[in-house]
Amino acid sequence: MTPSSKHPFHPALLTWPALASAGLLALSGCSVANSDGGTAAASTVRVVLGQEPPTLEACESNLTSTGVVVRSNVTEPLIERNPQTGELEPKLATEWKATSGTEWTLKLREGVTFQDGTPFNAEAAAFTIDRAVNSKLGCNVEGYVFGDADLQVKAVDATTLTVTTPEPDPILPLRLSFLEVVPVSTSTTEKVREPIGTGPYKIEKWDAGQKISLTSWDGYWGDKPAYAKAEYQWRSESSVRAAMITSGEADVAMGLSPDDNMGDLGIDYPNNETVALRLDANEAPLNDIRVRQAINFAIDKEGIVNSLYQGKHQVAAQLVPEGIVGHNPELKGWAFDLDKAKDLVSQAKADGVDTSAQISLVVRSAQFPKITELAQVLQEQLSQAGLNVKLKMLETSQHLTYQVRPFADDEGAVALMTQHGNQAGDAAFTVDQYMLSTGAQSYFGTPEFDAMIKKADAASGDERKKDFEEIFAYQNDKVVQFAHISHQTGIIGKAKSVNYTPNSSSGDELRVSEMTPAS
Amino acid sequence: MLIYLRKRILSSALPLVVVIVGVFALARMTGNPASLYLPLNATQQMRDEFTARNGFDQPLLVQMADYFGGVLRLDFGQSLRTGQDAAAMALRAFPATLQLAATTMVLAVLLALVVGCWAALKPNGIADRISSFVSMAAASIPDFWLAIVGIWVFAITLGWLPTSGVSGASAWVLPIATLLLRPFGVLVQIVRGSMVSALSEPYIKLARSRGAGELRVVTHHALRNAAAPALTVAGDLTVGLVNGAVVVETIFGWPGIGKLMIDSILQRDFAVLQAAVLLTAVAIFALNILIDMGYALLDARVRPVTARA
Numbered sequence: 009m010t011p012s013s014k015h016p017f018h019p020a021l022l023t024w025p026a027l028a029s030a031g032l033l034a035l036s037g038c039s040v041a042n043s044d045g046g047t048a049a050a051s052t053v054r055v056v057l058g059q060e061p062p063t064l065e066a067c068e069s070n071l072t073s074t075g076v077v078v079r080s081n082v083t084e085p086l087i088e089r090n091p092q093t094g095e096l097e098p099k100l101a102t103e104w105k106a107t108s109g110t111e112w113t114l115k116l117r118e119g120v121t122f123q124d125g126t127p128f129n130a131e132a133a134a135f136t137i138d139r140a141v142n143s144k145l146g147c148n149v150e151g152y153v154f155g156d157a158d159l160q161v162k163a164v165d166a167t168t169l170t171v172t173t174p175e176p177d178p179i180l181p182l183r184l185s186f187l188e189v190v191p192v193s194t195s196t197t198e199k200v201r202e203p204i205g206t207g208p209y210k211i212e213k214w215d216a217g218q219k220i221s222l223t224s225w226d227g228y229w230g231d232k233p234a235y236a237k238a239e240y241q242w243r244s245e246s247s248v249r250a251a252m253i254t255s256g257e258a259d260v261a262m263g264l265s266p267d268d269n270m271g272d273l274g275i276d277y278p279n280n281e282t283v284a285l286r287l288d289a290n291e292a293p294l295n296d297i298r299v300r301q302a303i304n305f306a307i308d309k310e311g312i313v314n315s316l317y318q319g320k321h322q323v324a325a326q327l328v329p330e331g332i333v334g335h336n337p338e339l340k341g342w343a344f345d346l347d348k349a350k351d352l353v354s355q356a357k358a359d360g361v362d363t364s365a366q367i368s369l370v371v372r373s374a375q376f377p378k379i380t381e382l383a384q385v386l387q388e389q390l391s392q393a394g395l396n397v398k399l400k401m402l403e404t405s406q407h408l409t410y411q412v413r414p415f416a417d418d419e420g421a422v423a424l425m426t427q428h429g430n431q432a433g434d435a436a437f438t439v440d441q442y443m444l445s446t447g448a449q450s451y452f453g454t455p456e457f458d459a460m461i462k463k464a465d466a467a468s469g470d471e472r473k474k475d476f477e478e479i480f481a482y483q484n485d486k487v488v489q490f491a492h493i494s495h496q497t498g499i500i501g502k503a504k505s506v507n508y509t510p511n512s513s514s515g516d517e518l519r520v521s522e523m524t525p526a527s
Numbered sequence: 528m529l530i531y532l533r534k535r536i537l538s539s540a541l542p543l544v545v546v547i548v549g550v551f552a553l554a555r556m557t558g559n560p561a562s563l564y565l566p567l568n569a570t571q572q573m574r575d576e577f578t579a580r581n582g583f584d585q586p587l588l589v590q591m592a593d594y595f596g597g598v599l600r601l602d603f604g605q606s607l608r609t610g611q612d613a614a615a616m617a618l619r620a621f622p623a624t625l626q627l628a629a630t631t632m633v634l635a636v637l638l639a640l641v642v643g644c645w646a647a648l649k650p651n652g653i654a655d656r657i658s659s660f661v662s663m664a665a666a667s668i669p670d671f672w673l674a675i676v677g678i679w680v681f682a683i684t685l686g687w688l689p690t691s692g693v694s695g696a697s698a699w700v701l702p703i704a705t706l707l708l709r710p711f712g713v714l715v716q717i718v719r720g721s722m723v724s725a726l727s728e729p730y731i732k733l734a735r736s737r738g739a740g741e742l743r744v745v746t747h748h749a750l751r752n753a754a755a756p757a758l759t760v761a762g763d764l765t766v767g768l769v770n771g772a773v774v775v776e777t778i779f780g781w782p783g784i785g786k787l788m789i790d791s792i793l794q795r796d797f798a799v800l801q802a803a804v805l806l807t808a809v810a811i812f813a814l815n816i817l818i819d820m821g822y823a824l825l826d827a828r829v830r831p832v833t834a835r836a
Contacts, residue, residue, distance in 0.1 A: 152567075198610070245675075247675060
């Protein structure tokens with residue numbers, strides 16, 4: 009290196025930024041690395057989600073972010089649950105019945121073809137069940153729907169399938185509604201990011217990080233959908249998702265908040281989610297039922313619903329909303345009665361309960377709209393009743409250590425804010441988890457209560473309904489592990505150019521075939 | 528120069544290892560991600576299977592040794608979230624961030640040079656006061672707030688720009704404008720400061736007395752001496768852009784490494800987080816070496832003594 013000029017540096021150095029920026033823009037052609045520009049045709053419906061699906065693997069489709077794209081669009085189940093009526097309806101299976109205590113026989117639809125051209129038959133149905141439930145894949149749906157029970161499946165002939173359970177299972181058809189059918193060519197050793205199904209749309213392209221495009225499939229056995237294409241993008245901020253509807257960049261936006269002020273571009277729908285405090289009765293002061301009752305009396309549920317949620321949520325008296333088998337329509341939310349709450353706390357105190365012991369109110373930040381405000385209101389209202397409440401806002405992963413067994417070892421009593429959505433439509437999916445003494449998300453129970461739950465799980469029909477209704481009533485009278493707050497309402501943003509009516513399962517399964525262009 | 532370069536690369540290797548070990552250990556201190564990846568009602572058996580499958584039941588040192596063994600074979604592990612190769616995910620996201628950061632930085636430097644010179648011509652004059660106010664504001668406005676306001680004004684109210692996304696040239700405007708403000712604000716003040724002192728140097732008076740035009744004096748004489756500190760600081764600010772990219776990419780849906788990192792952290796997707804951090808760290812070290820070498824080229828005083836002498 010020899011200095012060639014008497015100046016400290018060469019003037020050419022000053023021109024590099026200009027050159028570099030021109031070069032950069034030329035290189036990029038003004039397009040982001042690995043993106044394609046382009047706009048959607050009118051025959052395309054554009055959906056914006058809160059997050060990119062981690063995978064579109066069919067056996068993970070009970071995950072909201074996966075299912076919202078895959079279910080009933082790309083793949084289809086044997087049986088499906090009608091979210092409005094709660095009834096099971098035929099899809100790839102046309103009929104099903106219990107042929108013995110532990111065996112179910114299903115008749116399958118004929119003339120159905122997979123998107124790769126192979127025929128759908130009993131072999132494919134059996135393969136799907138085996139792959140999702142009996143394999144080592146570690147499918148999410150296995151844990152959610154079947155636990156550790158393995159199923160025996162047999163293709164009797166091309167259109168007949170038998171499924172045998174280890175124990176009698178009155179809701180097996182409902183469980184089967186969670187399995188999205190895939191062809192026998194699907195890998196059994198690893199999960200498949202882009203599945204093949206029998207649905208009205210096939211996956212056209214997945215630009216990782218940016219966009220998923222579905223295109224309608226000519227060989228579909230059912231009615232041709234109105235939109236030829238569906239495009240999914242994702243934005244983490246609900247305000248941005250809302251803005252995309254307003255600015256005409258998207259037709260449907262999922263998971264909006266009341267703060268987004270969508271006006272008539274926002275549609276409210278009951279989303280099956282219920283918010284409640286789960287109370288840890290293993291620690292003072294929550295180990296006294298009077299304190300747990302006091303918490304229920306101290307929360308002004310009406311006030312919360314009206315002030316934070318514009319009156320759109322419903323005050324809850326149980327963990328499942330109307331429409332779930334086992335919901336008890338007789339139950340009314342606890343009255344808001346601060347004097348009674350104070351009185352119960354002082355009674356407990358008089359009997360030697362340490363009512364000044366700290367209760368940690370554990371809350372997951374950003375779990376749903378206005379959650380921080382709700383947590384602050386609850387902390388204030390419980391303090392008014394004479395309890396010592398400390399607010400702990402955590403992110404998802406930490407919150408889960410409190411939500412699921414083995415529970416985080418906290419220094420004292422925990423009141424956990426939980427948002428529970430029963431996607432399956434049957435109270436067993438709630439009660440086994442949250443109310444059995446050993447439930448994965450339950451702090452405690454009683455032997456008598458456990459017996460009631462076991463009985464309900466094995467019952468069917470009207471008896472099953474009645475058993476679960478009694479369980480929800482008993483919880484409120486004798487157990488009081490929960491202080492229920494509200495059944496929530498979700499908001500979907502929708503452009504005027506699209507006709508679509510959301511229902512309670514839209515958040516988990518957004519059927520593009522139910523969308524039509526507004527003329 | 529080559530010897531100098533080799534020395535710099537070797538001295539960067541150790542901090543790189545420290546960064547990886549740190550991220551690796553801190554990530555695992557947050558606990559087992561099983562509950563994030565399994566259904567809430569998964570059985571203990573499923574938890575155990577998940578833990579064993581991903582090696583989370585091994586002692587930390589064993590896990591780390593395994594990881595470094597993989598790195599030496601260029602195997603950076605797989606994403607828990609997507610099942611894809613972690614290095615491929617990081618490499619795919621990196622160019623988008625690089626484009627955003629480079630374009631932003633180039634524009635920030637150019638704008639800051641113009642505004643800073645303009646302000647320095649008449650210290651404490653009107654232009655100086657305006658630019659000082661603007662640059663202070665620019666350097667201190669929170670990017671998150673600015674991004675949302677930008678969307679509201681330019682995408683919703685005026686309809687000039689898309690809210691977010693990556694299609695078309697107009698999609699670049701809001702993310703770049705958001706990311707640009709801080710470095711621009713800082714650089715204006717640096718340029719102004721060094722220009723004010725450069726313009727009071729005797730050789731400038733000499734140039735003026737010889738009848739050189741004002742523009743020529745500024746661009747040809749003063750700027751040469753004033754630009755070096757600005758370019759050095761610009762390098763450091765580029766490193767800071769990685770932080771800005773996290774916010775900007777998250778809001779605007781820009782498929783870059785910032786968003787990938789934040790998603791990996793929230794999802795405890797260790798392998799992807801490690802790959803993204805490693806890639807970013809390497810890029811930052813490379814950038815620092817370039818800055819130092821550029822500086823050595825600019826200024827003979829810091830030039831390393833080579834063995835040629």
